[in-house]
Amino acid sequence: MSHVSPAELEAAIRNVPDFPQPGIQFKDITPVLSDPRLFRGAIDLLVAGFPAGSVDKIIGIDARGFIFAAAAAVQLGAGFIPVRKKGKLPWNTHEQSYDLEYGSATVAVHTDAVKPGERVLLLDDLLATGGTAAAAIELLNRLEANIIGAGFLIELEALEGRRRLTGVPIFSLVRY
């Protein structure tokens, strides 16, 4: 364990006003990723509640979620599953549309990504309105996954995203 505190992560996260459009304060996680101790510590904190062997697949959401989910999957000895933006996955997919804090999008997952009953953990960089995570959870429900949790590096609490994710244990490291 690298013993990084959530406060250290918060101090490293860069607030970028008016990106990608006016009125949005973008939470830039690249300073966390570029610091080996903070990156390792963020992964340790994200998987802290999950002993090795307790998770079959870690689901990452396109694109920043991939970074955390892939590293966490290696750490826990789990598989990695990408939930991608529509049109990127080459095989048969399920698709789900959703609204973003800015804009709208459709996400997709391979129909054979998760077997019924497999224990899956969803990870993403940031929970805002919860639309993205809700769409991913809908896809996982169609695959009959056993969703044991959904974790986020950052949660924007005022947007109440977790209210859209009922029935799934939600956790986050840094809350604004």
Ligand code: AMP
């Ligand atoms: P939402 O669907 O509203 O919960 O939005 C979550 C997704 O949009 C995450 O995958 C984030 O990467 C991205 N996102 C939304 N708002 C922000 C923000 N203020 N800063 C950085 N990323 C954001």
